[in-house]
Structure formats: structure tokens, C-alpha cells
Amino acid sequence: MTTTRAVGIYRALLRFYPRRFRDEYGVDMALLFEAQLRDESAGRVWARALVDFAISVPNQHLEAHVNRPSNPVIPAVFAAVSIAGLLMTGLGGSNLGMAGIGLAIAVVSGVLAVASWRRNRAITAARPASAHWWKLVAGGAGVFVATIVAVNVTGEVPEGWWLPMMFTFLAAITTTVAGLILGIARLTAHRPGHAA
Numbered sequence: 001m002t003t004t005r006a007v008g009i010y011r012a013l014l015r016f017y018p019r020r021f022r023d024e025y026g027v028d029m030a031l032l033f034e035a036q037l038r039d040e041s042a043g044r045v046w047a048r049a050l051v052d053f054a055i056s057v058p059n060q061h062l063e064a065h066v067n068r069p070s071n072p073v074i075p076a077v078f079a080a081v082s083i084a085g086l087l088m089t090g091l092g093g094s095n096l097g098m099a100g101i102g103l104a105i106a107v108v109s110g111v112l113a114v115a116s117w118r119r120n121r122a123i124t125a126a127r128p129a130s131a132h133w134w135k136l137v138a139g140g141a142g143v144f145v146a147t148i149v150a151v152n153v154t155g156e157v158p159e160g161w162w163l164p165m166m167f168t169f170l171a172a173i174t175t176t177v178a179g180l181i182l183g184i185a186r187l188t189a190h191r192p193g194h195a196a
Contacts, residue, residue, distance in 0.1 A: 006042065007034045010049065016057050018064040055116040072185055073178075078113035080178035082106045084170050091169075098166075133186055136179025144172035 010033045014026050036045045059074050085106030089099045147168050151157055157165055 001042065003034065003037050006037055006046075013053060016053070018060050020064060021060045051112065051115055054112055055119060059116070072182070075113050075117035076178050076181040076185070077174075078109045078116055079181055080174045080176075082109035082113055083177045084174040085109055087173050088166070088170055091166075131186065133179045133183035136175050136182065138179075140172045140175030140177075140179060143168065144176065147172065 007030060011026075011030050014022055014029060017026070033045065033049060036048075055074065062073065082105070085102045085104070088102030089106060091098075091102075147165060151165065
């Protein structure tokens with residue numbers, strides 16, 4: 001792929017950022033990307049750009065909508081997805097495909113969680129988003145229990161419903177773990193001697 005084409009694709013990806021952010025930083029980001037392509041291998045530049053993209057696009061949209069500093073929700077969600085991927089690996093049992101997908105989800109989400117936490121360093125700060133952690137825990141646990149009850153009532157998972165059921169389990173676990181992470185962040189932020 002030529003540098004011109006790579007920069008064109010990168011500029012197209014910049015459209016996922018909020019307009020205000022794109023107007024202020026888009027040209028500089030594209031120029032930096034082009035300079036990095038001249039100095040480093042394309043694979044390394046794209047890998048770094050895609051990690052940055054996965055972390056910063058959701059964060060910039062949150063900041064654009066709530067007009068406040070970095071939000072601890074992004075690292076918490078990536079961490080929850082990583083934990084859910086590990087659980088999916090364990091639940092996969094002898095199914096190597098399921099275990100492999102779960103492990104891939106866990107590793108990629110774990111890397112993104114650490115990278116976004118290091119960038120923001122805000123997960124332990126007191127934030128309004130962490131005030132409602134219990135709703136995520138209750139909602140995720142409720143969906144998880146409801147799914148188990150539904151499967152036990154019907155006796156078997158109907159044909160064609162196995163994959164949606166697994167995604168429901170994954171979403172329930174992710175939501176519960178995200179709530180727990182936000183709850184822990186809120187508790188550590190309110191410890192005596194840990195005032196912000």
C-alpha cells in the first residue's frame with residue numbers, strides 16, 4: 001500500500017471523531033501519521049494508530065457530549081470485556097474455537113484497557129459515572145440469572161439460539177464486571193487520605 005493511500009484511509013477513519021475534535025486536530029493527526037509512515041514500518045504505525053483510535057474515539061465522543069475531562073468508563077469497559085473474554089474461554093470447555101475467540105477478546109481488550117487507563121489515569125478519581133455502579137451490577141446479574149432461568153425452564157437451548165444466548169451471557173458478565181470495576185474505583189477514590 002502506498003503512503004498516499006494509507007494516509008487517505010487514515011483521513012477517512014478520522015471521520016469517526018467528533019466534528020469539533022476533527023476540525024481542531026484532524027490535519028495535524030494526518031500529517032503526523034504521514035511522517036510516521038516515512039520513519040517507521042507501516043505495520044507498526046498502523047498498529048499504534050488503531051490502538052489509539054480504539055481508545056480515543058469513544059473517549060472523545062464522551063467528552064464531546066458531557067463536556068468534562070477524561071472519563072473512567074472507557075478503561076472500565078475494556079477491562080470488563082477482557083474479563084468476560086476470559087470467562088468465555090473458561091466456559092468454552094473443550095471447544096477450541098470458543099476458547100480461542102474468548103482468549104483473543106481477553107487479550108485485545110486487556111491491552112486496550114491498560115493503554116486507555118495509562119492515557120487517562122482517571123479510573124481512581126471520583127467521577128459521577130462511578131456513582132451508579134450498582135445499577136450495572138444489578139442489571140448484568142439480572143440478565144444473567146434471567147437467561148439461566150429461561151434455559152432451565154425450556155430444558156434445552158432451541159436450535160439456532162445457542163450463539164445469541166452466549167452473547168447474552170457475555171453482555172451480562174461484561175455489564176456486571178464493569179459495574180464492579182466502577183464500584184471499586186469509587187470506593188478507592190473515597191478512602192480517607194485519598195482525596196482528589
